[in-house]
Amino acid sequence: MNDFIDYSCISMDERGVYCVSYAQIERAVEKYLQENHPEVLLAPQRIPIEEWIDSGEYSFILDMRNIAYPQAKGITAFSKMVIWSIDCETNEIRGIPIEESTIVIDESLPPVEIRFTAAHEVVHIKMHSYYFMRHSNAIAANSNVISLSSYLRKPIWWLERQANYGAGALLMPxxxxxxxxxxxxxxxxxxxxxxxxxxxxxxxxxxxxxxxxxxxxxxxxxxxxxxxxx
Incomplete structure (x- = not known):
């Protein structure tokens, strides 16, 4: 997988997360856009992130669901998993099998949040495969935080910060x-x-x-x- 970041010269911390600075993410996203979508750097404009996903550019498909569990705006599945979704017709919660290489986004979000979540998930794919390929799946935004202090020590928190920064850089170059x-x-x-x-x-x-x-x-x-x- 072609990553945004070349990690060969970047150290990894005790949590198993590469110590990437925001400046490095900024440069990496800009380089990606210059090499793959130079037209979006010519003038201020809407970045067609959903279209890029649908085109197969990231080798992931986009699946819109009303997510009940895990509590997340978006989920990046690097392997098969099951989520719980609310059926829009019956309002019942049922398990939905999700295939690997799938981005799932909560369809109940406002359109602008769907776009930001899509960009966030793309950054996970392009920056964090090294981490999530060693785990069963990646939850992009978990709101069920019981202890903030314990959450801050988890690797996922640092990955989420990187993905949020990258999403902003991607949508607003x-x-x-x-x-x-x-x-x-x-x-x-x-x-x-x-x-x-x-x-x-x-x-x-x-x-x-x-x-x-x-x-x-x-x-x-x-x-x-x-x-x-x-």
Whole structure:
């Protein structure tokens, strides 16, 4: 599998997770887009992540279900597994066998969250196969956290952080978002937008409309690129 990251020169921590920085993820995603989809770096635009999955680019199929268990927005199955899904007609919960190489996304999510979850799962596939191939399956977002302190020590937490960052970089590429910033603010340089700047909400709304992402995802991405005050 062709990964985003070359791990040959990256150390692995005691949890079995490669110590990848956000800067490395940023560069890796940008390199992937340049080599495979250079057209999306020419101008700010909606990234067709679902279409890329459906085309077979990642060798995974996309399956939409109303997920009841595991409690997750999305699931990446690297091997056969069973999930529990709510039947939309009978409202009954039943077990659904899931084939390996399947991305399952909760169809009850808003469209923008479905897109972000799809990108999140793609990052898992392209970055974390080394980890999940050694496990039965990968749960992309588990909300059933009893103890935060114990969860933070789990390898999955660090993988989720990497996947979330990668998803933002994939859906809102640094190159085109910086271009949009300069066009919107009519400047040749980027700067950090003050929290009380009345143009901030308008710019965030523009990002949401152009890239088809949520307002929270847009704000997080601006903070990642050091374009928005905390």
């Amino acid at each position: 640094r190159v085109t978002l910086s271009l949009l910033f300069k066009i919107f603010f009519q400047t040749t340089k980027t700067f950090k937008i003050p929290k009380n700047d009345p143009r901030c909400c308008e710019f965030v709304n523009s990002i949401c409309e152009i890239y088809d992402v949520s307002m929270s995802a847009a704000r997080i991405r601006l903070k990642q690129l050091d374009l928005l005050e905390e």
